[in-house]
Amino acid sequence: MDISFVRNQFPALSNNFTFMDNAGGSQVLGTVIDRIREYFLNYNVQLGASYEVSANAGKKLSDVSEKLATFINAKSPKEIIIGHSSTLLLRILSICISKNWKSGDEVIVTNSEHEANVSCWNDLKEKGIIVKIWKVNPQTLEFELEQLSKLLSSKTKLVAMVHASNILGTINPIREVAKLVHDTGAYLCVDGVAYAPHRLVDVQMFDVDFYVFSTYKTFGPHMGIMYGRLNLLREMDGFNHYFITKEDVPYKFQPGNFNFELTYSLQAIPEYIELIHDYHYVNDKAIPIREKYQKSYDLIASQEQELAAKLLDYLNTKKEVHIIGCRNGAKDKRVPTISFIHNKYKSSEIVEKVDAYNIGIRYGDFYAKKIIEDTELIQKDGVVRVSLVHYNTLEEVGALINAFEKFL
Numbered sequence: 001m002d003i004s005f006v007r008n009q010f011p012a013l014s015n016n017f018t019f020m021d022n023a024g025g026s027q028v029l030g031t032v033i034d035r036i037r038e039y040f041l042n043y044n045v046q047l048g049a050s051y052e053v054s055a056n057a058g059k060k061l062s063d064v065s066e067k068l069a070t071f072i073n074a075k076s077p078k079e080i081i082i083g084h085s086s087t088l089l090l091r092i093l094s095i096c097i098s099k100n101w102k103s104g105d106e107v108i109v110t111n112s113e114h115e116a117n118v119s120c121w122n123d124l125k126e127k128g129i130i131v132k133i134w135k136v137n138p139q140t141l142e143f144e145l146e147q148l149s150k151l152l153s154s155k156t157k158l159v160a161m162v163h164a165s166n167i168l169g170t171i172n173p174i175r176e177v178a179k180l181v182h183d184t185g186a187y188l189c190v191d192g193v194a195y196a197p198h199r200l201v202d203v204q205m206f207d208v209d210f211y212v213f214s215t216y217k218t219f220g221p222h223m224g225i226m227y228g229r230l231n232l233l234r235e236m237d238g239f240n241h242y243f244i245t246k247e248d249v250p251y252k253f254q255p256g257n258f259n260f261e262l263t264y265s266l267q268a269i270p271e272y273i274e275l276i277h278d279y280h281y282v283n284d285k286a287i288p289i290r291e292k293y294q295k296s297y298d299l300i301a302s303q304e305q306e307l308a309a310k311l312l313d314y315l316n317t318k319k320e321v322h323i324i325g326c327r328n329g330a331k332d333k334r335v336p337t338i339s340f341i342h343n344k345y346k347s348s349e350i351v352e353k354v355d356a357y358n359i360g361i362r363y364g365d366f367y368a369k370k371i372i373e374d375t376e377l378i379q380k381d382g383v384v385r386v387s388l389v390h391y392n393t394l395e396e397v398g399a400l401i402n403a404f405e406k407f408l
Contacts, residue, residue, distance in 0.1 A: 001302070010030065019360050023197075028220065031271065032221060034219050035268050040054075042259055044261070065078075067267050068271055069223065070289060070359075071273075073290065079203075079229065080261050081227075081251075082250070082258045083225075086117040089224045090117055093189065093228070094120035098124050100237055107127055107129055110161045110370075112368065113160070114194075115369060116191065138375070142170060162191045164192075164195035167324060189208075193213050209229050210228050224262070236249065238251075239253055273297070274289065274293065283287035321343075324377075336387070336388035338387070342384070351363040358404060361384065364385050365378075366382070
């Protein structure tokens with residue numbers, strides 16, 4: 001990967017600051033900023049009118065949904081629901097899908113989740129829904145399918161789980177989980193927020209029923225995207241005005257509509273992934289678009305593996321440091337979201353020391369409270385988290401290591 005080319009696509013990376021809190025929010029592509037400006041200058045009207053500007057605006061936004069459907073391999077743009085955040089989209093889903101559930105029906109969540117994919121399901125206990133917890137193995141911090149099998153029953157309506165933990169960085173075997181869940185007649189809802197910045201999303205290959213990720217963590221504006229199988233979306237009651245019908249997908253899940261200018265800018269994300277391919281494979285531009293996406297993400301994964309390996313190799317030399325999760329940078333096992341604790345220091349103390357070096361890392365539970373509680377890390381103020389993405393450099397990781405070396 002030509003890292004100089006990549007970094008030139010992100011204006012904020014020239015600001016003499018090292019961004020390593022990317023799991024909280026990535027930097028934004030310059031083309032995203034350009035698209036927002038372009039929308040305001042040319043299409044800033046209400047949709048649905050007969051006049052030309054409104055018709056053009058509607059067509060442009062429809063094209064974005066088409067592009068996003070291709071990007072994550074959805075069968076139809078109607079399966080793409082654009083909303084204000086992943087948290088809100090999951091909340092809307094939980095309300096809509098559970099309208100016909102009965103007391104005694106069951107949902108399974110995990111203890112490795114961001115609360116966005118837990119609280120919305122836990123709140124259904126008020127109507128008699130039973131919520132079970134699938135816990136990671138406390139020694140390996142990995143999920144075991146045998147434990148999920150024990151929790152599944154004929155009453156299970158849905159399993160909610162994370163694709164990659166925003167604490168552990170571990171990539172979970174979603175396709176295998178999907179088969180197990182579907183064999184019992186239940187649905188699978190996956191939080192892909194910590195996975196989507198690092199690997200190509202393929203909802204058909206994953207065989208998921210619902211999949212959610214955040215565009216502000218995938219180099220775009222502060223929004224969320226939810227995929228849902230079209231037949232399931234059509235069956236559900238919506239979350240909108242009474243005159244919005246069941247057939248009005250995805251609009252029935254978008255109360256107050258979606259943000260037009262930010263939605264227009266989302267097309268810059270798949271365009272950037274395509275650009276990575278075309279820049280690096282000049283003589284290979286005629287291949288299908290999703291093959292381009294895959295080759296770009298292969299480059300991204302290799303770059304991120306190098307970054308993660310360098311930091312993890314260093315941390316593994318420190319006897320007082322305990323890495324939370326996979327201890328190596330293998331790209332098939334993890335994304336470069338790396339968490340650790342120190343026997344002597346609280347996590348807050350470490351991060352505050354690093355602040356002085358103009359490097360942004362973070363400490364805490366990152367809304368994945370259950371895994372922090374279950375691993376008894378609250379007394380450490382949670383974990384130190386270094387969350388890298390492909391635009392970070394080995395030199396930046398070296399600078400972080402030099403900062404750590406002052407006191408670890």
